[in-house]
Amino acid sequence: xxxxxxxxxxxxxxxxxxxxxxxxxxxxxxAALSNVFLHLHPVKARKxxxxxxxxxxxxxxxxxxxxxxxxxxxxxxFYYRPTIEYAxxxxxxxxxxxxxxxxxxxxxxxxxxxxxxVWLHMLRVFLTGSYKPPREFNWNIGVILLLLTLxxxxxxxxxxxxxxxxxxxxxxxxxxxxxPVIGHEGPGASLLAVGDVSLVTPASDIxxxxxxxxxxxxxxxxxxxxxxxxxxxxxxxLLMAIHFWRVRKDGxxxxxx
Amino acid sequence: xxxxxxFFNSFASPSLVIIISIGxxxxxxxxxxxxxxxxxxxxxxxxxxxxxxxxxxxHDFFKIITKGDNMPIVIMIFAILFFLWLAFRQAxxxxxxxxxxxxxxxxxxSNKKVLVWPDLVYPEFVMTVALSAAFIIWGVMVEAPIEEPxxxxxxxxxxxxxxxxxxxxxxxxxxxxxxxxxxxxGMIVVGLMAIPYIDTNPKGNGYYTLKERPFAIFMFMxxxxxxxxxxxxxxxxxxxxxxxxxxxxxxxDPHKVEALVNVNLSxxxxxxxxxxxxxxxxxxxxxxxxxxxxxxxxIVPAILARTVLKKxxxxxxxxxxxxLVVLLLMMASLPIKMxxxxxxxxxxxxxxxxxxxxx
Numbered sequence: 001x002x003x004x005x006x007x008x009x010x011x012x013x014x015x016x017x018x019x020x021x022x023x024x025x026x027x028x029x030x031a032a033l034s035n036v037f038l039h040l041h042p043v044k045a046r047k048x049x050x051x052x053x054x055x056x057x058x059x060x061x062x063x064x065x066x067x068x069x070x071x072x073x074x075x076x077x078f079y080y081r082p083t084i085e086y087a088x089x090x091x092x093x094x095x096x097x098x099x100x101x102x103x104x105x106x107x108x109x110x111x112x113x114x115x116x117x118v119w120l121h122m123l124r125v126f127l128t129g130s131y132k133p134p135r136e137f138n139w140n141i142g143v144i145l146l147l148l149t150l151x152x153x154x155x156x157x158x159x160x161x162x163x164x165x166x167x168x169x170x171x172x173x174x175x176x177x178x179x180p181v182i183g184h185e186g187p188g189a190s191l192l193a194v195g196d197v198s199l200v201t202p203a204s205d206i207x208x209x210x211x212x213x214x215x216x217x218x219x220x221x222x223x224x225x226x227x228x229x230x231x232x233x234x235x236x237x238l239l240m241a242i243h244f245w246r247v248r249k250d251g252x253x254x255x256x257x
Numbered sequence: 258x259x260x261x262x263x264f265f266n267s268f269a270s271p272s273l274v275i276i277i278s279i280g281x282x283x284x285x286x287x288x289x290x291x292x293x294x295x296x297x298x299x300x301x302x303x304x305x306x307x308x309x310x311x312x313x314x315x316h317d318f319f320k321i322i323t324k325g326d327n328m329p330i331v332i333m334i335f336a337i338l339f340f341l342w343l344a345f346r347q348a349x350x351x352x353x354x355x356x357x358x359x360x361x362x363x364x365x366x367s368n369k370k371v372l373v374w375p376d377l378v379y380p381e382f383v384m385t386v387a388l389s390a391a392f393i394i395w396g397v398m399v400e401a402p403i404e405e406p407x408x409x410x411x412x413x414x415x416x417x418x419x420x421x422x423x424x425x426x427x428x429x430x431x432x433x434x435x436x437x438x439x440x441x442x443g444m445i446v447v448g449l450m451a452i453p454y455i456d457t458n459p460k461g462n463g464y465y466t467l468k469e470r471p472f473a474i475f476m477f478m479x480x481x482x483x484x485x486x487x488x489x490x491x492x493x494x495x496x497x498x499x500x501x502x503x504x505x506x507x508x509x510d511p512h513k514v515e516a517l518v519n520v521n522l523s524x525x526x527x528x529x530x531x532x533x534x535x536x537x538x539x540x541x542x543x544x545x546x547x548x549x550x551x552x553x554x555x556i557v558p559a560i561l562a563r564t565v566l567k568k569x570x571x572x573x574x575x576x577x578x579x580x581l582v583v584l585l586l587m588m589a590s591l592p593i594k595m596x597x598x599x600x601x602x603x604x605x606x607x608x609x610x611x612x613x614x615x616x
Contacts, residue, residue, distance in 0.1 A: 022374050022375070025372065028372045028374040028375070029372065029374075031374045031378075032372075032373050032374050032378075038373075038374070038378065041373040041377060041378070042373060043372065043373065044370040044371060044372055044373065045370065045371060045373050045376075045377055046366070046367050046368075046369070046370060047366035047367070047369040047370065047371050047376075048362075048363040048364070048365070048366040048367040048369075049363075049367070050371070050373075050376060050377045050380075052380065053343060053347065054347075054363065054465075056340060056343070057380070057381075057384055060381055060384060061384065061388065064384070064385055064388055068389075068392065084407075088406045088407065091403055092403065095400070095403070100397075102393065102396035102397055104401045105395070105396035105397075105399065105400065105401045106392050106393070106396045107401075108325075108401040109328075109329075109392060109395050109396060109399075109401075110392060112326070112328075112329035112420075113329065113332075115329075115421050116329060116332065116333050116336060119481075120336060120337075120340055122449075123340065123344070123481065124340070124344065126452075126474075126477055127344045127345075127348070127465060127474065128461075128463060128464060128465055129460075129461040129462045129463060129464070129466075129470065130462070130463060131452060131453045131456075132453060132456070132458075132459070132461075132462040132463075133453070133459075133462075135453070136453035136454060139450075139452065139453050140450050140453070143446060143449045143450050146449075147446065150421060150422075153419060153421070154419060154422075157419050160403055161406065161407045162403050162404040162405060162406060162407055163404040163405050163406070163407055163408065163411075163413055164326075164402070164404045164413075165407060166407035166408075166409065167412060167413055167416040167417075168416070168417065168418055168419050170412075170416065171416050171417065171418045171426065172418045172419070172422060174434065174438075175425075175434050175437075175438025175439060176438075176439075177434075178433065178434030178435040178438055178439060178613065179435065179439045180435055180439065180440070183435070183439075185434070185435075185613050186435045186439070186613055187435055187612055187613045187614040188612070188614075189613060190612070215409055216409070217409070254462065254463035255363055255364075255367035255463040255464070256360060256361050256363050256364040256367050256462070256463045256464045257462065257463065
């Protein structure tokens, strides 16, 4: 006890934690206030709002899963090269050469569960009417985060470069060629034309833009990799910051007025 | 076992699965208080589990439900049954309190504020540790699937989208890609975003209730459960090679033959009823369908505004009401098209393949 006390009195400790052990109301408030991570929370919250049966913790679980995906994803990036020569073999090597390697398992099961957690979070928010004023805008941020979650999962689906990956992405991206006006098999595709020359062709439509090619190939793999590892996580991170901030600004977890 | 298998296989058609799902949904919705009693809800969960356990005697069924990437859908089934119970149990209890003139249960402690350290931070910490442990165990027990190397020339049969998009892939049976893959998903997103702005009912903000907002909850739950979750489950477990429909215990025979007997509305109209040959001009040919679509999108909203949805028209005003009705009609278009397909084998209401414009 005295040793712990001594450590807590050192200059190093006190430079990091600016309050005593959080056993008094004052120190507990300071614990939340003076820590950048805990600062996501208010100092005090509605008792009804933080009940597990009210929130199901689904927003928190979604955030946990995002962190899990980020950590395991960064580790996977060390072993993975997004080219058709290497991608599949690198995934096999992960299994064959890394003892007790479960990063890919954690990443995959976590990704599936994150989609489910987002759905359940939205279900909870809907059923408690928590999208109603003043939280309309934050519901909208949430819908975009749902889309980003699905897109993250969809882009990640391609990366193992196995039969499941390439054909799931082929089925999914084939939808884009039926996009009205800007897909080459969509209604109105012939509207964009100069004289007899159509501007919307298999080599210039929205699907081509998505895949960087007419088929799911090397360019699509690289494109999905960059989206999956850089662009989409950054966008999701930014929107999550806004989402959490707005939860607090809009009055915390919802409750009856 | 054979009787068990053939009993469940006998429900094996999309129409029966969806109609039974809608029946169960209506039973839940209109007998909520009974269905939400813990013993009823947990009996349903136990029966579902029993079905999976007994069904697992069948080797193919066992292989499908324990396939790594299908495990999330099995988890989803139980998660949804459980959380529906958790939510609507609280809603029915709150509704009883509201009937007695009491505030909802959440109001009892909503003015009481507690310090987030430790009351929120500790549960979060426990949840983090528990989930980490659960995922590590799951990761050690089940290997992440990897199939053969990608080949652009050998398509697997069936080629399925990721599981969370299987609802959209199921829609492809009834609509062309431009609707099922672009317009309707777009409408889902727009519709979700519009919810806070078209639901002007101030009640039920911040607590579980059903009585105070039955319409909003009915529509949302119908869309989510029937038109999304059920279609995902169907797409995962009951759609096999060539996207043919298979019973849960049926062998996925890639050579199963399904007759394509679907007929366009224009053929019904010109050939069967008027006994003429199809007009050459596509617009004239598809005129009956075009008229029907215009009636559906323009006249039906006006009728709804004066009859069933009169109350909403007055509450919401013209702009909000129009958005609400268009969204509802777009949502209803899927079950309507399904129903037309099952009853009169309708292929397209409007079929202009020349312009990729098929509805």
